[in-house]
Amino acid sequence: MVLTMGITTAGFLIVLTLGYFLLFKPLPYAEQDKLYLIDYQRWDQHKVLQSAAILHPAAEHLYQQLQQSAQDTASQQALLYFTNEVLASEPAQPRLANAYVTPELAELLSIKMAVGNWFGHDYRPGSFNTGAVISYQAWQQLFQQRHDILTLRLNVNGVSHPIIGVLDKAFVAPQLTEIGQEPQLWLPWDYNNSPFQGSWWLTDDKIFLLLKLEQSRLQKLSTELTPIVNEYYQQHIIAHDNFRNWQVVLEGRPLRDALIADNEKTLLLLVLGAAGLLLLALLLSGLAVRSINYRQLSHALQGSGKGTDVQVSPAIRKSLVVAQVSIATLLIFFSALLVQDSIAKLNRSLGFDSQHILQIEFDIATLDWQGWDHYAPQVAGLGEQLRLRPDVEQLSFAYSPLADLYQLAITDMANDRRYYPWHRNVDHHYFSVVGQRLLFGNTFTRDDLGSDKVVIIDQAFAELLTGADIAKAIGQSLKMDAATAPMTVIGVVENLQLPGKHIAPPRFYLPNYGTALWMLVKLKPDTELNRESMIELLHSLNPQFILTRFNLLDTSIAQANFPHRVRLIAAISLALFTIFLACIGLFGIMHYSVQIRSIEFSIKLAVGAQYHHIVKDSIREYLTMLILGIGLATLIALTSLVIFYDWLIPYLSWHSLLLYAVTLLIILVTLTLSNLMPLRSFRTISISNKLRGLYETS
Structure with missing residues (x-):
């Protein structure tokens, strides 16, 4: 009894200590109870919440509205966009966790500096002033804590930014996207290169609007601004039938709740489990005594x-x-x-073969985008050069099979039923490179590239369309809301069982144009393609090509399974x-x-x-x-x-x-x-x- 009571009491105290750190320990920010994130709740025509993430253009519009609606809170809101960027100014082109922000963030999060200064008011959106702030850890690891750090410049996306400051060693940035992903580089909001900048229908869950104000004032602002932002939202989605009769509601969420996320439920289960064991020890002790x-x-x-x-x-x-x-x-x-x-x-089984496959992503380090037609021939040449290498077996211009990015509406023309499967763009080499098994029909050919008339679906989607006899899906007509003509199903492939997903959701595959900023490279056994060789190859084709991702698919799977x-x-x-x-x-x-x-x-x-x-x-x-x-x-x-x-x-x-x-x-x-x-x-x-x-x- 003494031994079991001691062990269970120790476990209970450990869980309670963890609970204190998660739920009650003060955040390292002044007036933490006044910090809120704005949820941009979008409710569909059936009053079902579809998303609470704020859209990129909506975030910028709401930021402006907050500044105009109340002068007394003009400096009490800040925009944040978390991403990863490559330092093209460094020979190794390191990829850093990065945040694009507005200057008011310093006041909201009580930011202190070790060297230099934070962004001043002259860095407000629309100013396009250059400048960069780095973390204390980046100063140590990348620049060996150089005393002349404020004389250096960083090249990001073709823009040269002077380093204007180094954050204090004790500063802890809010980890709102990935646990352990703390920004090493901070840049002005104007230079964010988000692919969702003008999108009113695709959600980017890495953009946040942070407020600092009293709760009563927050409720009043939400009531005042909801009709304004809802009207603005309706103006931009009026041409999209998929969002007809959707409504926007603004809600404030405490910053602490966002940082805890789902850990509160896990912690509750741990507390209940530890308390249950302790109560069982107590019960047996009580019975023994009685x-x-x-x-x-x-x-x-x-x-x-x-x-x-x-x-x-x-x-x-x-x-x-x-x-x-x-x-x-x-x-x-x-x-x-x-x-x-x-x-x-x-x-x-994941439904595909991940062995010897490299995930390679690159970007064009410029804000002066020339259009994809300008870069596509160079990217096609990159693919041909890689295929000629003795260590490369095959490659596909397609995104990682581990990522579900876009969920689009599709109508079955046979019965006018709508579905919301996940969408992927792939080329004609994709299924052979990743080893995803074809169950019925055919895969894409070179002639299908760029076509909007053919589609391949997975087994889960085929079962939704036809029931158990998935072979009947071949030849069926499907139509996307944004398309002018229906597509014909030419193949059914095996489901992907991705880490973190209990069931395989329906997916459909469309042929791309045979080029992209990402590729999957299948290497021959006992060979390797190193990062330095890839950087040299990209630079030889276009000096603006920068490597943003280079790792084995098995590594990503291990991270997803962590x-x-x-x-x-x-x-x-x-x-x-x-x-x-x-x-x-x-x-x-x-x-x-x-x-x-x-x-x-x-x-x-x-x-x-x-x-x-x-x-x-x-x-x-x-x-x-x-x-x-x-x-x-x-x-x-x-x-x-x-x-x-x-x-x-x-x-x-x-x-x-x-x-x-x-x-x-x-x-x-x-x-x-x-x-x-x-x-x-x-x-x-x-x-x-x-x-x-x-x-x-x-």
Whole structure:
């Protein structure tokens, strides 16, 4: 009891400490309770919330409206856009986490500087003044903490920015997009190169509008500005039937809530789990204390303390064993289910082959965009040069198969039903490069490039269209809202089972023009293409071509699976911890039970019983309690399955029966060892010593 209570109390305190850091520890910003992010909620015609992320042009419009609507809050809002940029001014072209911001951010987040200054008011949107601020870590790692740092310039997207300041070492930027992704480079808002700048229908979840004001003032602003921004939104989507009758509502969300995200639910589960274990230790301790016959104990103490091993009634002792068996069975089984689920998600087939595939992305470092027709021949030449390399087997101008970027509306022309599958643009080499299996029909050919008349769908989309007979999807006509003519389904491919997605959503593939700013390069076995060679090749084709991504697809998969690996480690740790506690509990109660019956067993041995008779007698008693405990655990498990069916069913399969059998085996082995180990003393200690307590008491 002391050991289990100590362990569970320690676990509970650890979880509470984590909860304090997440929920109650003050943020490193002054007046943190006044910091809010604006949610740009878009509700469809059925009053269903489709998105709360703010659109890029809507963010800029709302920023201007906030400045005009109330002069007393003119400096109390700031725009942030998080992305990654390449320093073209550096030979290695490092890719840095970057944030484009408006100058008011310094006041909102209490920004302090180690060297130089933050952006002044002359950097407000529309000024197009150049300048860059770097983090303290970037100053150390990239520039070796040079004292002349303010004399250097950084080339980003073809623009030369002078370094005007270095952030204080203690400053912590709000991590609103990716955990651990803290900006190393800060640039003025005017120079952000977001592909969503003019889009009123594609969402970019990396743009934020931060406010600092009283909650009462926030509610008033939301009420005042919602009609204005909603009217402005309607003006820009009037030509898009897909957004007809959509409405915009502005809501303020505390910055802390955004930083915690879904971790609050996870933390709550941890607290409940730790509290449950602690409550179970307390419950068993309470039962043990209440089961003691204090009157009999008092008489025993008055008689020199002999006979104290008969305080607990047999009924209570057996009930404790049954409770321990049932609780241990349930805890071990449900822990094993978590382990099984985590392993299954890590080992499941993704639906494509990721071995020896490089993900390469590059960009054109300029704000003076010449149009894709100007760059397409150079990009096509890049593809041809790569195909001639001895280390390259094949390449495809297509984005990573791990990313679902755009979800578009498609109508089935046969029954006029609308669907919202995920959209991908690929070339005619894509399916062979990634090894995504064709189930029916054909893949794209060179003649299909740039065509808007053919489409390939995955198995999930085909099942929506035709049911079980997915082959019937071949030849069906589908129409996108933005298209003028329908498309014909020419092929059905295997589903992609991406990390982080429980089911495979419907997807469709359209042919691109055979060039893009991203590609998948399949290398020959035992070869490699290094980053430096790729940078040189890009620079030889166009000095404005910069490498923005260069890594193996397997590396990205490992990163995407990182949460599952953490969950697996946590599940295994929980399972081992549960088994450990169960073993301690069972051993403790069995050891105590044998001690209580020590006089009984000694008398039997004294009158001629053999040691194996004692063992059989003890096992026979606890075999009944084992069956009762397992039966009770099974009943509770089945009841839980009925009550929480939707939540538990994803974790269950036919393998779960094997897990349950293994759980019972662990309990049986633990109970047997817990019973046999105390009985060994009857072999090593003389019967007279065992009986001495009886004689002295009498």
